[in-house]
Amino acid sequence: MLDPVGTPEKVGFQHCALDSFDLFQANVQFRIYPGSLFVCDNEVAWLLENHIDSGGEISIGHSIETYRFDDDGSVMIRTYYRVPAHSDNELGEMFKTYLP
Secondary structure (H helix, E strand, O other): OEOOOOOOOOOOHHHHHHHHHHHHOOOEEEEEOOOOOEEEOOEEEEEEEEEEEEOOEEEEEEEEEEEEEOOOOOEEEEEEOOOOOOOOOHHHHHHHHHOO
16 A cells, blocks of 8 residues: 555555554544546546544545555555645644654
């Protein structure tokens, strides 16, 4: 998984799914933007709305995610988004952990 593209590759279910789920689940709600889901053969892409709760204030950030499912059962995930600054707000704190 390249999350986001341009950062070191993450490998394995624990690192790619469980760790990030545990980190973001409490403060971020995800929604696929209507009409943005594309399925082409063994690949899927969508525009994701990330509803971020920071101290009761909700902001929305967008990301593009692509998934390629290979014959060997593996999946390659690529995400594209603006990485927030490592600041003291909740999102900045999460990214200090996610992308140190």
